[in-house]
Structures are given as C-alpha cells and as structure tokens.
Amino acid sequence: MALTEIPTSADQLHAAVRGNAATAPVALLERLFARLFQDLVYPQIWEDPVADMAALALSPSDRVICIASGGCNLMSYLTASPASVTAVDLSPAHVALCRLKLAAARHLPDHAAFHGFFASANLPHNTALYDRYLAPHLDAETRAYWEARGIRGRRIGMFARGFHRHGLLGRFIGATHLLARLGGVDFRPLLAARTLGEQRRFFETRIDPLLGSAPVRFLARRRAALFGLGIPPAQYDKLAADGGGDVLPVLRERARRLICDFPIRENYFAWQALARRYDTAPDAALPPYLTAENFETVRANAARAHVFNRSLTDLLEREPAGRLDAYVLLDAQDWMSAAQLDALWLQITRTAAPGARVLFRTGGVHDILPGRLAPELLARWRYDRAASEAATAADRSAIYGATHLYRRAA
Template identity: 90%
Template sequence: MALTEVPTSADQLRDAVRGNSTSAPVALLERLFARLFQDLVYAQIWEDPVADMTALDLGPRDRVICIASGGCNLMSYLTAGPASVTAVDLSPAHVALCRLKLAAARHLPDHAAFHGFFGAADLRHNPALYDRYLAPNLDGESRAYWEARGLQGRRIAMFTRGFHRHGLLGRFIGATHLLARLGGVDFRRLLTARTLADQRRFFETEIDPLLDSAAVRFLARRRAALFGLGIPPAQYDKLAADGGGDVLPVLRERARRLICDFPIRENYFAWQALARGYDTAPDAALPPYLAPANFETVRENAARARIFNRSLTDLLEGEPAGRLNAYVLLDAQDWMSDAQLDALWLQITRTAAPGTRVLFRTGGVPDILPGRLAPELLARWDYDQATSEAASAADRSAIYGATHLYRKKTA
C-alpha cells in the first residue's frame, strides 16, 4: 500500500472477518460477508445493555468505548450518565443509524416523537420529522445515506414500514417466520404466555419439532445461511465446534434460552424475534434509551457521545494512554486472527486506566483469550469469573454462549 493511501472501512471490514482460515471457499464466503456488512445489518443490537451496565457498574466518571452495531448500547449507556461514550463501527449504515439516533435524542420535540421513530418505527409522519428536526442537524454522509433513493423512495422511509424488519437480520427473522408458518407454528400464542411453564411448553411442542425439520437442518449446516444473524464463517466454525461439529444443537439451546429463561413480557429481544417489533403495551419492556423515564437523561447526555466509521484498534491508536475506563467489544473478537487480537489488546492495555473493565461476548462458551492472546498482555488483566457468569445469565438476548469481563490490574 502506498504511503498516501488510507484503508477504507471496506478494507478494514475485509480484514476483520478474515480470521485464521486459508481455505479458498471460506475466503470467498468471508468476502461475501464483508460486502453484506457494508449495508444495514442490525436495526437493533442483540446484546443486552442492562446486563452490560450492571456488569461494568457504569458511573459518571467513566469514559466508555464500544462497538456500536445498531446503537441501542451506545444510546442506553447514556442513561448511566458516563463522562463520555465513544463508539466505532465498520458498517457505514450502522454509523448513520447511530448518528440519526443521537440527533433525534437532542432535537425531536418529545419522547412521543422519539419513541414513534425508533420504538414503533412505522409511523407515516416520521419522514416529515426527519426533514424538519433531524436532517438539518446531521453530517453530510449521514444525510446522504438516509436520503438516498431506491425503488421505494428515500431510505428514511424505512421508518414508515417497520424499521426493525429491515437490515440483514430483519430479513433473516422474516425468513424464519415464513419457515415457521409453513411448519404450522403461530408465535402469537407464545406472546400471550403468562408463565415460564407456558413458554417452555410452547418451545417443546412447537419450536423443538420445527428445529428437527429437514429444511432447518439443511440450512443450519451452511455457513452462508447464518449470515443474516451476523455470523461470519470464523464464528460459525466456533459454534459448530461447540456442538460437536454441528451448529444445530447450539442454535437449539440459544433458542430455548431466548424463549424459556425470561418472562416474555420482560424480554424485548424475544418480541423482536417473535413479533418483529416491540410490545405496544403501556408497560412494555424496551431498551433503556427508549423508556419514557429515561428520555430527558438521554437527551441531556447525547452530546457526550460520538461515533466513528473506523476499526476499534485504529481509533485507540490515536487515544492518550491511561485515559479510558470501560470497553465493550461485543463479539468482534470471535472474528479476529491471533495477530489482530494482540494488536487490539496492545492498544486496550495502553489506553486503559488501572481498574478498567473490558466486557465482551463469545459465540461459544469458553473465554477465547487464554492460549491466543500474547501472555505478556494477558498478564496485565484479571478475569472476573463471578461477574462474567452473572452477566451471561442476565443477557436476555440469549444469542451468545457467554459474556466475559476482565479488569486491568492496578499494579
């Protein structure tokens, strides 16, 4: 690469999903996944920000850095009043979505308009709100993204058609609903379940047989079929290894946890999976940033947040030493090669203050750092097993194998 060339987010994304594989077919799938990830993947993140904030014990002195995804984490962390929240994402679409949410928190007139935009996300007047309140307060790149025209008009019109049904994951969930209907499964009965016992019966009598069907078994055994869940080939292989070479037992257990381990009325992740939107009841469970009681706090703190279309390692290279207090890596490390892990943790260790917390998730259950991260870097950190286990159990999205928390040693 010439000295004057700067890697684009597309270049960085291709590098991020490359993993350790040298297989030509897998490399082709990685390139396809990277191309898909340039557009909208997650309209909502699938990591529970409440579990995150509890595990990290976020407070007003914390300087947080995170991977943004759909931005529900970035926005929800603002309810804890941290000193700052800096987010990164390699998808330009995710960056545009986060900037839209931040602008909406600061400039929409009230919570009703804010919830109508990102909670209901299907109101006819949302584009008019965008034109009046949001477009004038967005950067040029974000405006260009939301105002780009396609066959159904401007992209911002997705917020009139159920925004959560869009994106790669939204389409994947739509396909699973079609598959369920063909199998005679009606999720509406599950959404009215009154007890965990009712939820377990529904899973055992409706979902479990569906997962045993020939169609599901055929699809689950193909890496590309799970791109809609945001699972690149490297992460797919880790999941399959956890299932003894078959990813289906792992997917079955994750579906069981989502449906059976938390009351449906308290789990907005289950609503997104089963109803393709949030519950509309007055006391519905919502991401913290959408809760009415948190609106003024989110509005007040939105100026403390910023989002960049860069890799986390790249961003940290420009940060001062010993300044940051909390890192949220989502499941990005599952995608990384050993060299990429070392490069990331070199910068995390350099920029972290003593006692800093690092939280991440893994597709499988085991912590991936021992045996892969350079020993001299790992030696600077302590693994908090009790908090990790509690955070894993509390994550209502139930899509990951485990949540892990490390603390930087004070000496």
C-alpha cells in the same frame, strides 16, 4: 455483533472477518459476508445493555468506548450518565444509524416522537419529523445516507414502513417466520404467555419440532444461511465446535434460552424475534434508551457521545495513555487472528485507566483470550468469573455462548 476495520472498501471489510487463513470456498464466503456488511445489518443490537451496565457498574466518571452496531448499547449507556461514550463501527450504515439516534435524542420535540421514530418505527409522519427536526442537524455524510433513493423512495422511509423489518437481520428474521408458517407454527400464543411454564411448553411442543425439521437442519448446516445473524464463517466454526461439530444443537439451546429463561413480557429481544417489533403494551419492555423515564437523561447526555467510522484499534492508537475506563467489544474478537488480538489489547492496555474494565461476548462458551493473546498482555488483566457468569445469565438476547469481563490488574 459488529466489525472493527475501516470500511473504505469490501477488501478491508474482508480483512476484518477473515481472521485466519481459509480454504478457497470459505474465503469466498468471507468475501460475500464482508460485502453484505457494507449496508445495514442490525436495526437493533443483540447484546443486552442492561446486563452490560450491571457488569461494568458504569458511573458518571467513566469514559466508555464501544463497538456501535445498531446503537442500542451506545444510547442505553447514556442512561448511566457516563463522562463520555465513544462508539466505532466498520459499517457506514451502523454509524449513520447511531448518529441519527443521537440527533433524534437532542432535537425531536418530545419522548412521544422519539418513541414513535425508533420503537414503533412504522409511523407515516416519521419522514416529516426527519425533514423538520433531524436533517438540519446531521453531518453531510449521514444525511446523504438517509436521503439516498431506491426503488421505494428515500432510505429514511424505512422508519415509516417498519424499520425493524429491514437490514440483514430483519430479513433473516422474516425468513424464519416464513419457515415457521410453512411448519404450521403461530407465535401469537407464545407472545400472550403469562408464565415461564407456558413458554416452555410452547417451545417443547411447537418450536423444538420445527428446529428438528429437515429444512431447518439443511439450512443450519450451511455457513451462508446464518449470515443474517451476523455470523461469519470463523464464528460459525466456533459455534459448531461447541456442538461437537454440529451447529444445530447450539442453535437449539440458544433458542430455548431466548424463549424459556425470561418472562416474555420482560424480553424485548424475544419480541423482535417472534413479532418483528416491540411489545405495544403500556408497560412493555424496551431498550433503556427508549423508555419514557430515561428520555430526558438520554437527551441531556447525547452530546457526550461520538460515533466514528473506523477500527477500534485505530481509534485507540490516537487516545492518550491511561484515559479510558470501560471497553465493550461485543463479539468482534471471535473474528480476529492472534495478531489482531495482540494489536487491539496492546492499545487497550495502554489506554486503560486504573480500575478499567473490558466486556466482550463469545459465540462459543469459552473465553477465547487464554492461549491466543500474548501472555505479557493477558497478565495485565484479571478475569472476573463471578461477574462474567452473572452477565451471561442476565443477557436476555441469549444468542451468545457467554459474556466475559476483565479488570485491569493493579
């Protein structure tokens, strides 16, 4: 989940999440949410890049543009060797993280160092690797971000203390673990499960009762409680609508999918949620960019990627017509007004090459474009229902209602 406005101030961030007119209490929550998004939110993205690449069928001739978030998508797309990948994000922290990952792919000495920095992300010598190999290759703004000091020293020190536990999402997952411990739930047997049947039984006997507990019901029904998942008030309301006005049944179904629909050993999203880290087994599932077999490809292609701290619409306005082949919007459109959608799709349509594809996710189940996007723009695109349904089913993060794929109409 990511944002799409230039992050020069909290007011501009607020404009990105506001979407539509809101009551005063909701407007206050939106401003708080925008303020939280000025710092690191996602140490790892929660969109499955494997599902993305299959739906988009990325090829070496493709020029890709995406919203960056924590950068796992941007980096993983490089394994398909596209002609270029351009990423944008509203959060300066996300931009700094993506630029750090790209520098690391190019300049760390080997895969072991790269894996230790971003997969383990808790090794004391990671700060020394940063100083020796990465800092000299970073732009001044990115270097200033990672070397800024707080009460625990330099910000780059997060990679020596367990980076995945940091950020708004990392703290939110930590809070859910506290609730689980208070409820007597130990996730270790689930992480050791060998069959989907074992995973389903654990969910039904341990997690489902916890989700039905009074503290969880109380928290889930308050918009601010889900800020840690990157869910602003407008998107919260869409989730609640899918549950007949109650967000809890929707959250329960998303948790069930995460835990029950994919083998635990093949789902690194589940490991992040349940263990706050990646699996350490030799054959553990990882984001594609972190695997040993993809390292040299990512290293060779890192120079093809560029990250900008600006809005997607603004960046597209500066692109030549008919140049881009694949667009990945994450769930940003859930937060947009009809006018913002029209402005974005006007530029997507102008810059799209023949055969271009647009992939995005929605917090709710239904496609949000029909009835909201200007008909003359929507008519230039064809919805690929089969690919959309396949991508939704394949997304191991299980946090979204659906993934949608549009193709440029002939």
